[in-house]
Amino acid sequence: MHSGLISKQVLMVALCYAGWSGVGMAQSWVPTGAPVTNWISLAASADGAKLVAAANNTGNSTGAVYLSIDAGTTWTPTIVTNPGWSALASSADGNSLVATPTIGVIYSSTNGGSTWRTNPVPAHSWNAIASSADGSKLAASYFVNIIYISTNGGGTWNTNLTAMSDSTCLASSADGTKLIAANNVGRTISSTNWGGNWLSTGSVNQYVNCMAVSVDGTHVLAGLGNAAGAGPLYSSTNSGLTWTSNTVPRRSWAAVAMSADGNTLLAVCNPSIYTSTNGGLSWVSNNVPGLNWRSAAMSADGGRMFAGAAPGGIYTLQNTPSPQMAIGASNNVTISWLVPSTNFVLQESLDLTPGSWMNLSNAPILNFSNLQEQVTLQPSNSAGFFRLITQ
16 A cells, blocks of 8 residues: 645645565566567557557467557457567557558557558558657658658658668657657667657667657667677667666667656566666666567556567566655646556545545546646645555
């Protein structure tokens, strides 16, 4: 149980809840209910409950896209029309999904993967896809100096010429204003208007294989290395203008993931998984089977992590989150907190007496621009207290 108090009489008060501190990050991961196959890409909703995973057709495995709506406990195969996939992206609510093939056209879904449609783009060897939190803004790349841009969830696409060739990975802020790309020689570029204009940013001088950004697009984690050689992890706190090498062994990093605030990080390679709870200042090698880890995903609060192997299953590490609450007031009271990976109930008490806490029936609304769940109330008393409690 995690709780904290907020008075209606106080504006913009943030409360930290006693919860996991990251010490358990080295504990053993456990397999989900996903089948053993060649998992190449993973994406998760903000709460980590909805997952989409792509498996490639190698040997006896079938290239398919799988869905889970219970944090990986059960999985359902969906589109199987393409034998090879390269990347996936998901909206914060898990309803809007997009999948890029190794060769072919882009697929997208607006109903959580129940049905898919092909997008009006030429068939290419796609290597990266990025999405805003609401799923409306998409960016896709292949090995040229062109990035395809959509502002209507893949309904239409425009070619976006950049000064950087051979783009290998893309990442987007939650609101879609910031877009960051990197290439096979370590150059990075960024845009603050979804590809309208591009700025050449810092360089890490080696193949950038994967990238993740914080909710505001300022914190960036880049994994270097490919089949031709190992590389370090690099991080940035200014949208890629400058980069710092992290204290981890050199590996061929296959996938990275980041929490909304940029503090909790996940990086996978063959044969290890590394995690950090301080923005990359220090890292822990996790207790996992020595598999060829190829894909990674994380909930917005960092409480749920997922990693897929090729060949192998999809594993998860789950911790109880520690949400922070904030309150703002004008005529009404607005209470907000980062989308949690564990179910919390908002409660109110007028005087903090024992037994006075009552569940509020107001359903929180997700703000896609900052991944905050928000509840707006009309105060009926001059003072009151609120808390979040785990169900």
